[in-house]
Amino acid sequence: MxxxxxxxxxxxxxxxxxxxxxxxxxxxxxxxxxxxxxxxxxxxxxxxxxxxxxxxxxxxxxxxxxxxxxxxxxxxxxxxxxxxxxxxxxxVMVRPAAPLPAPTVEVVHVQTEAQLAGVDKLVVEGFPIRHFQPHGSAAAIPPGLLTTVGFDAYLIAVEGQWAAACATISDDEVAGIYFVTTLPEFRGRGLARQLMHAALGQLDPLLVTLTAAEAALHLYQSLGFTTIAESTWWSS
Incomplete structure (x- = not known):
């Protein structure tokens, strides 16, 4: 492939x-x-x-x-x-395996349903996923993902509040990063970069892919991602 x-x-x-x-x-x-x-x-x-x-x-x-x-x-x-x-x-961007510094803040590798619920809240409110709002009406990142082979998620807390999150899925050939999210009140602090350092460190040595939002394009480029195609998302 x-x-x-x-x-x-x-x-x-x-x-x-x-x-x-x-x-x-x-x-x-x-x-x-x-x-x-x-x-x-x-x-x-x-x-x-x-x-x-x-x-x-x-x-x-x-x-x-x-x-x-x-x-x-x-x-x-x-x-x-x-x-x-x-x-x-x-x-559509990809990044071959390459060393990165370790994150300089604590990044939590999600292990529990309570932590995954934190990811869900962040993604629904901060990404945002408007058709899952208000948060709690349904789970966009449901508990069943915890037992899905290859699925992982990461969180960063600021002053006791979950502030940033992302999810990944991988197999033995490729990994993907999804829903990279920072709540509006915590943006501008480099939390998305810290999430990416943590996730990419865990996914090494796999090729990593993502579909980029325009606002995050510079961040991903600075981390070594390059654009290989332009995907068309058709929506009603």
Whole structure:
């Protein structure tokens, strides 16, 4: 696999894990992975082939039409679709294994449901995930992820309050970093960089991938990530 295929494989793995932990129906075909939630998250799709079978695209089109979804999100890293949705282009980045300094603040490697609930609150409120607000109405980062092979999460506290968090998923080929979040009142203190140092240290020697928000692009570049493609996220 090339780096883009590895990044795509990781994104599908992340949504497979999250979908199972949230209790979603999953549909997996050669050309796509779909997580179905008719109540809150809607239809979440990762296209998984640069040349998806026509039957898969037809099934996906029918899925989009079959229900009144609260939202539809299609992650298209290969540029194979043009659905009647709004496009948002995001850089797909990778970083080969390379040494980094240890974090200079305490970064908690999440081990308990209480700690994971802290990650959930941070991500829902700070990322933010608005369709999971108010926090507590449902878990965006549910407890079942604690027992998912390859899943890890990290937290930083400031003055006794959880201030920053991220999640990762990995296998023996590639790792991905997701939901890097700092609450607004703690931004500007370098906490995201400290999270990244901790997570990257744990993921060494794997290739690491992420999809970058524009505001964090400079941070990721400074950590050695380079852009390999531009993914189109189609959304309703």
């Amino acid at each position: 090339n780096d883009l295929q590895l990044a795509n494989k990781n994104s599908a793995a992340f949504w497979r894990a999250v979908g199972r932990a949230r209790g979603y129906e999953l549909i997996e075909r050669p050309g796509f992975l779909a997580a179905l939630d008719p109540v809150r998250n809607g239809l979440r799709v990762v296209l998984t082939s640069p040349e998806p079978p026509a039957a898969d695209l037809a099934e996906l089109t029918e899925l989009m039409k079959s229900r009144s979804w609260p939202r539809v999100t299609i992650e298209d890293q290969f540029g194979v679709m043009s659905p009647p949705l709004t496009p948002n282009r995001k850089p």
